[in-house]
Amino acid sequence: MKVLFLSLIFIFQLFTNINSYSVETILTMHVRDRYPEIVIENNKFSGPLIDIINEAANNIGIKIEFIEAPFTRTLIDLENGKVDLCPRFSKSPEREEFTYFLGPISTVNKIVYFIVPKGQEKIIKSYDDLKKYPVAIKRGTYYFEKFNKDNSIQKLEYKDDENMSLMFMNKRFKVIAIRDYLAMKRYFEKNNFKDYTTATYRHEEIVDIFYGMSKKSPHLNKKEILNKALNKMRTDGRVKKIYEKYGIKE
Known part of the structure; x- marks a missing residue:
C-alpha cells in the first residue's frame, strides 16, 4: 500500500513537472530582401530589422521563424492569419483593418x-x-x-x-x-x-517604422508583451545601436 501511494505521488509530480514547461512560442515573419535593413544571402537573414525583432523576442522568451516571401503574398497571409508578422510595415487605414502595428521602433x-x-x-x-x-x-x-x-x-x-x-x-x-x-x-x-x-x-x-502583426494571428496573446519589448529597446537606445552596427542612422 505504501509503495502504491509513493508511486502515485511520483506520477503526480512527474505530470506536474511536464506541464510546468510551456510549449515554445514561435512567431512566423515574412521577409524579403530590403537592403540594407534586411539582407537575404544563401538562405541567411541579416540586417537591423532582423536583429531587432530577434532580440525583442528573446527578451520575452519566444522565437521568430523567418520565411522569405513576396510582399503580395505577405499582405494576403497577414489578412488571413497565415503569418504572424511583417517588418517595416507602413500604417494606412486599409491595413489597420487586419493588422496591429507594433512600435514604432524608429522615425525616419x-x-x-x-x-x-x-x-x-x-x-x-x-x-x-x-x-x-x-x-x-x-x-x-x-x-x-x-x-x-x-x-x-x-x-x-x-x-x-x-x-x-x-x-x-x-x-x-x-x-x-x-x-x-x-x-x-x-x-x-x-x-x-x-x-x-x-x-x-x-x-x-517623416514616417514611423512598425512591425505589423496579423489580427488573426494565433499568438495575439503575445502582442502586448512583444510591443512592450520593442518600445523598451527604442527608449533604451538599443534600436539605435543596432542600426549603427550596420552603418545606418536611425
Whole structure:
C-alpha cells in the first residue's frame, strides 16, 4: 500500500513537472530582401530589422521563424492569419483593418523616388508630371496618400522590385515609383545596368517604422508583451545601436 501511494505521488509530480514547461512560442515573419535593413544571402537573414525583432523576442522568451516571401503574398497571409508578422510595415487605414502595428521602433525621413532613364530626370519635375507617363509600382505598396489614391495617374502594377527593374531595363516604361532606392539600385548593379537616374521630383515625409502583426494571428496573446519589448529597446537606445552596427542612422 505504501509503495502504491509513493508511486502515485511520483506520477503526480512527474505530470506536474511536464506541464510546468510551456510549449515554445514561435512567431512566423515574412521577409524579403530590403537592403540594407534586411539582407537575404544563401538562405541567411541579416540586417537591423532582423536583429531587432530577434532580440525583442528573446527578451520575452519566444522565437521568430523567418520565411522569405513576396510582399503580395505577405499582405494576403497577414489578412488571413497565415503569418504572424511583417517588418517595416507602413500604417494606412486599409491595413489597420487586419493588422496591429507594433512600435514604432524608429522615425525616419522617407523619400519616394521616381526612377527614369539617364539624362531624362527633368521629365518628372513636379507631381503633376506623373500624370504624363505610365508609372510602374509594386503591388500593395504604400507610397504616400496622395499618390496611392490618385486615379488620374496610370499605374502599372508588378509583384516585386526585381520584376520592375527587368521591365525598366527592357524599356517597357520610363518611370518607376520606388520607396527602397538602395534595394532597386542593387538589382541594377547585378545586371551591370547604368542607364537610369532619379527624377527631379521626389516626395519626402517623416514616417514611423512598425512591425505589423496579423489580427488573426494565433499568438495575439503575445502582442502586448512583444510591443512592450520593442518600445523598451527604442527608449533604451538599443534600436539605435543596432542600426549603427550596420552603418545606418536611425
